[in-house]
Amino acid sequence: MVALSENKIITPAKEFKKVEHPLKHKYPKRNAHYSFTDYFHFEGDRGIVTDWNESRNTFASEDFIIGLIEGLEEEVGSASAVVMYNIGYQWGMRDAKFFQQWFEQEYKKNIREVNSVFMLEAWWWPFTAQGWGNWEVDMSEHKNGFMFVNIFDSAVARTLGDVGKPVCHIYAGLFAGFFSDIVKKSLSCIEIQCYSMGETYCKFLLSSKDRVDAANFWHNEGATARDIEKRLRGGELLR
Numbered sequence: 509m510v511a512l513s514e515n516k517i518i519t520p521a522k523e524f525k526k527v528e529h530p531l532k533h534k535y536p537k538r539n540a541h542y543s544f545t546d547y548f549h550f551e552g553d554r555g556i557v558t559d560w561n562e563s564r565n566t567f568a569s570e571d572f573i574i575g576l577i578e579g580l581e582e583e584v585g586s587a588s589a590v591v592m593y594n595i596g597y598q599w600g601m602r603d604a605k606f607f608q609q610w611f612e613q614e615y616k617k618n619i620r621e622v623n624s625v626f627m628l629e630a631w632w633w634p635f636t637a638q639g640w641g642n643w644e645v646d647m648s649e650h651k652n653g654f655m656f657v658n659i660f661d662s663a664v665a666r667t668l669g670d671v672g673k674p675v676c677h678i679y680a681g682l683f684a685g686f687f688s689d690i691v692k693k694s695l696s697c698i699e700i701q702c703y704s705m706g707e708t709y710c711k712f713l714l715s716s717k718d719r720v721d722a723a724n725f726w727h728n729e730g731a732t733a734r735d736i737e738k739r740l741r742g743g744e745l746l747r
Contacts, residue, residue, distance in 0.1 A: 511638035596681020604689035654715035665703035701733035
């Protein structure tokens with residue numbers, strides 16, 4: 509089960525009164541609030557769940573994820589991967605703006621005033637609390653124009669199981685959209701290793717479109733994530 513949050517609550521005030529998370533009053537200087545019970549605030553009498561950042565949340569089951577993906581595949585076939593990527597991309601672009609807003613409110617600093625690793629961990633922690641999995645970011649090659657993101661326990665791959673192909677297109681779109689907005693530069697992302705291919709975790713390449721296109725070509729030709737990583741670190745691109 510994963511939580512889907514709304515970045516902005518647009519329900520009229522008469523219908524939905526925004527309630528601040530009670531732990532903010534109890535622990536006004538607290539930042540370590542990402543356990544399930546601390547991060548979410550349940551109002552059972554009204555059927556409303558909000559999180560620490562005062563976004564309204566909806567919980568989605570594994571059946572919902574399967575239904576969404578199978579429904580798209582039935583409607584648009586192989587293009588469903590592109591649809592899911594674009595959904596993720598728009599989600600990432602919107603979440604980047606919302607993230608900068610709540611980050612400044614909570615830490616009293618602009619994201620560009622803090623260590624980038626700290627900033628990225630602050631961004632992903634809510635996703636971990638919501639059930640989207642843990643992550644690991646490899647920024648060792650960012651000066652060369654690319655980076656890798658590892659996702660452990662992907663909600664999509666965990667749900668679909670071993671189907672022999674990458675399935676986490678919404679994650680790829682999310683990373684592309686978020687980082688594109690943060691760095692103010694168009695970036696693309698591709699999953700080059702997936703739990704649904706029998707791997708232990710999912711691996712994503714984030715870079716410019718030409719590098720991602722090259723990685724996609726190599727992947728389709730049978731290259732492993734390790735092969736692709738080696739080629740990129742060696743400066744190889746399609747000619």
